[in-house]
Amino acid sequence: MKNLLTIFRKELRSYFNSPVAYIVIVVFLIITGWFFTSSLFITGVVTMRNVFDIIPFIFLFFVPAISMRTFAEEKKSGTIELLLTKPITDTDIVVGKFLAALALTGIALLFTLIYVISLSFLGSIDLGSIIGSYIGLLLMSGIYISIGIFASSLTENQVIAFIISFLIVFGLFMLNKVLIFLPTSLASILEYISIDYHFGNIARGILDTRNIIYYLSGIFIFILLTRFSLESRKW
Amino acid sequence: MSIRVSNLTKYYGQQAAVKDISFNINTGEIVGFLGPNGAGKSTTMKMITTYLTPNSGKVEVNGMDTEENSIEVRKKIGYLPEQNPLYLDMNVLDYLEYAAQLESVPKENINKSVKNMVDICGLGDVQHKDIGELSKGFKQRVGLAQAMIHDPEVLILDEPTSGLDPNQIIEIRRLIKKLGKQKTLVLSTHILQEVEATCDRVLIINNGEIVADGTPDSLQDKFRGQVQVNIVLKNDSVDKELIMKAVSSIKNIEKARILKEDGNVIHIIASGAKGEDVREDIFRKIVSLNLIMLGLHQEETSLEDIFRQLTKNK
Numbered sequence: 001m002k003n004l005l006t007i008f009r010k011e012l013r014s015y016f017n018s019p020v021a022y023i024v025i026v027v028f029l030i031i032t033g034w035f036f037t038s039s040l041f042i043t044g045v046v047t048m049r050n051v052f053d054i055i056p057f058i059f060l061f062f063v064p065a066i067s068m069r070t071f072a073e074e075k076k077s078g079t080i081e082l083l084l085t086k087p088i089t090d091t092d093i094v095v096g097k098f099l100a101a102l103a104l105t106g107i108a109l110l111f112t113l114i115y116v117i118s119l120s121f122l123g124s125i126d127l128g129s130i131i132g133s134y135i136g137l138l139l140m141s142g143i144y145i146s147i148g149i150f151a152s153s154l155t156e157n158q159v160i161a162f163i164i165s166f167l168i169v170f171g172l173f174m175l176n177k178v179l180i181f182l183p184t185s186l187a188s189i190l191e192y193i194s195i196d197y198h199f200g201n202i203a204r205g206i207l208d209t210r211n212i213i214y215y216l217s218g219i220f221i222f223i224l225l226t227r228f229s230l231e232s233r234k235w
Numbered sequence: 236m237s238i239r240v241s242n243l244t245k246y247y248g249q250q251a252a253v254k255d256i257s258f259n260i261n262t263g264e265i266v267g268f269l270g271p272n273g274a275g276k277s278t279t280m281k282m283i284t285t286y287l288t289p290n291s292g293k294v295e296v297n298g299m300d301t302e303e304n305s306i307e308v309r310k311k312i313g314y315l316p317e318q319n320p321l322y323l324d325m326n327v328l329d330y331l332e333y334a335a336q337l338e339s340v341p342k343e344n345i346n347k348s349v350k351n352m353v354d355i356c357g358l359g360d361v362q363h364k365d366i367g368e369l370s371k372g373f374k375q376r377v378g379l380a381q382a383m384i385h386d387p388e389v390l391i392l393d394e395p396t397s398g399l400d401p402n403q404i405i406e407i408r409r410l411i412k413k414l415g416k417q418k419t420l421v422l423s424t425h426i427l428q429e430v431e432a433t434c435d436r437v438l439i440i441n442n443g444e445i446v447a448d449g450t451p452d453s454l455q456d457k458f459r460g461q462v463q464v465n466i467v468l469k470n471d472s473v474d475k476e477l478i479m480k481a482v483s484s485i486k487n488i489e490k491a492r493i494l495k496e497d498g499n500v501i502h503i504i505a506s507g508a509k510g511e512d513v514r515e516d517i518f519r520k521i522v523s524l525n526l527i528m529l530g531l532h533q534e535e536t537s538l539e540d541i542f543r544q545l546t547k548n549k
Contacts, residue, residue: 006336017324078320082381085284085316086337087309234288 003088007096008103011070015104020069024062028108031058036115046123051115052133052203056196059105059137059144060173064165066104067148068158070097071230075156084230094226098142098149098219105141109134129205136202139215140195144169146222153229169195236311236388236419237261238283242292245278252278254443255292260436262388265415267434268423271546275443276423277317280393283421284314296389310339313387317394319378323367327358327377330366331384338385352380356410372403379410390414392422396429408433427539441546454541462507466517467530470499478503481520487511500529 015021032051039050074080083093119125144165151165152158176194179187191197195218198211238260245253253275260266268276281287283294285305294301296308322330331349340348353362356376361369366377375395382390395411396404411422412433424430430437431451439447439454447454468478475493482491482505491505507513514533521528 003337003339006333010333014322014324077323078316078318079322080320081281081286081316082314082320083337085286085309085312085314086334087306087339088337089306233286 003092004096004099007088007093008100011097011100012103015066015100020066021104021107024066024104025108025111028058028062029111032112032115036112040119040122046119046125048116048119048125048130048133051112052137055109055112055137056140056173056199059141060166060169062108063101063105063141063144064148064151064162064169067101067145067165068152068161070101070149071153071226072156072158072161075153076158084233090227090230091223094149094223094230098145098223101145101149102138102142105145106138109137109141126205129203132205132207133203135207136199136211139202139212140199143172143195143215143218143222146219146226147172150222150226150229153226236297238389238419238421239295239298240279240283240292241295243279243282243289243294244291245275245282245287246290247278251443253282253289256440256443256445257292258438258445258448260419260421262419263417265411265420265422265433265435267430267437268421268440269425269427269430269437269542270423270440271425274440274546276440277393278443279440280314280391280421280423284312284391285309310385311388313382313385313390315378315382315390315392315395317397319375321366321374321377321381324365326365327353327362327369330377331380334381335384340385348384348386352384355383355414356380372399372406375399375403375407376410379407383414388418390418390420392420394424395422396424396426404429427542439542439545446545447541462509462511462513463534464505464507464513464517465494465530465532465534466503466505466521466528468501468503468521469527469529470496470501471527475501478524478526481524482517485513485516485520487513487516 032055035050035054036048039045039047071080074083084090116125116130147168148161148165151168152161154164155161172193172195174194174196175190176197179191182190192214198214201208201211240259241257243253243256244251256275256279268279270276278287282289283296283301285301285308288302296311299308299311301308322333325333328349331352332345335345335348353359356379358373358376358380361373366374369377379392379395382392392411396407399407408429411420414420415433422429422433434451436450437447437454438445447457449457466482478501479491479493482488482503485505487508488505489508491503494502494504496502505513505517512533514531518528518531
């Protein structure tokens with residue numbers, strides 16, 4: 001646990017030591033801000049709906065950008081050899097890096113609370129669905145990050161890591177958009193694998209254990225795959 | 236803290252990088268792995284540090300198996316990997332603190348051990364700089380500092396002086412020598428002088444096998460060939476045949492020939508039997524002939540010759 005925190009602090013600090021964190025947060029806020037203000041001033045409806053609808057799309061690009069360097073950079077510079085010969089477990093390293101990236105997206109999401117607060121002055125807001133949406137977004141970014149970290153552990157090239165994680169995330173995200181072309185038996189399975197389907201449920205304010213289990217098990221699977229990928233140096 | 240390596244084998248795909256090697260390193264020894272590039276030195280070190288797993292055979296550090304007790308073994312070892320990888324965007328103090336935390340140095344001792352390392356490795360002037368801004372010599376010292384931050388009993392240094400200028404090399408060697416006094420130290424190099432300058436014992440590795448093992452002196456003894464003596468005489472229009480006959484008649488000299496005549500100087504090369512010092516006899520003989528000797532030099536097989544002999548046939 002202590003080692004996990006050491007990794008977490010170092011990773012989070014290195015996001016803020018480089019321009020990565022600032023660029024990600026600023027661009028994120030510009031895009032969400034535009035969707036927030038345009039819906040507010042053009043349609044005049046007190047809702048976070050538009051913001052919450054667009055964030056999963058922004059994350060499709062942003063999370064791979066945040067997570068692409070986690071292992072690829074260490075592999076390229078050789079520091080991975082230092083890290084893996086320190087008396088800490090592979091799990092500590094992977095989970096520490098995962099939580100640091102999750103904290104960065106969490107911080108970006110925290111800034112959008114400004115929209116919620118300003119809306120609350122203008123009219124009544126649906127607090128249940130807003131809290132649900134935030135939980136859903138965090139879980140969603142969790143699964144994106146675990147995929148991104150896994151992709152990063154496969155290569156020492158950050159661009160390739162970005163592309164691999166984008167393709168996996170995009171594929172899982174789009175699954176429930178292509179269901180109409182498929183037979184119904186297959187469709188229900190694919191729908192369950194789709195990231196967006198589960199987010200849709202949580203965003204309505206329904207915290208169903210099935211949806212939460214889906215996200216947590218997805219995160220678990222990709223963290224496990226990352227560990228295997230790190231161990232593959234020994235095979 | 237001893238290291239015991241038994242029947243270690245490692246394949247990269249089809250190719251064997253390390254072939255069934257065994258050796259013991261005792262507490263307090265400074266051992267040098269010497270070998271050409273690609274001989275298997277780094278691979279062996281990576282298996283000792285638990286980074287790689289052997290295909291067969293095992294490594295024990297102080298009786299603990301590197302696979303079963305991986306984490307415990309890592310606590311005992313300080314490791315400087317090849318190319319000295321560092322986090323270039325961190326500053327020196329932050330990096331050393333991070334290394335200390337990862338090595339489970341108790342919280343209250345972290346500041347002390349970081350400061351201690353800064354002193355020992357002479358990093359005082361650059362401690363607030365980013366590692367990426369440092370010169371190669373300073374980076375190397377940072378690499379050594381992180382390897383020793385937890386005062387490990389075993390130090391494994393993979394090519395600690397590669398890429399440094401001669402002054403830096405001497406400095407780093409001095410540092411290694413100083414540290415090696417209390418620790419079991421393994422270093423690898425392809426530079427011969429390094430081994431002669433720092434190590435108690437040499438393992439020459441070639442093509443994944445140990446081809447020689449011993450102290451630098453004992454290796455020289457073992458592989459010593461014929462002794463060659465260069466004799467330089469003043470040429471006072473002397474009878475060369477007479478000289479050659481006289482030199483050849485000296486005990487233990489097997490062969491003698493005139494190398495060249497250079498104005499009024501004659502160079503003679505005489506080869507003597509293995510391990511015999513013939514200089515004294517030559518001197519007496521020359522003096523007894525009333526000739527003037529300008530030079531007398533005996534050449535022995537150097538570690539360099541041994542190294543070439545053992546590793547040339549690839």
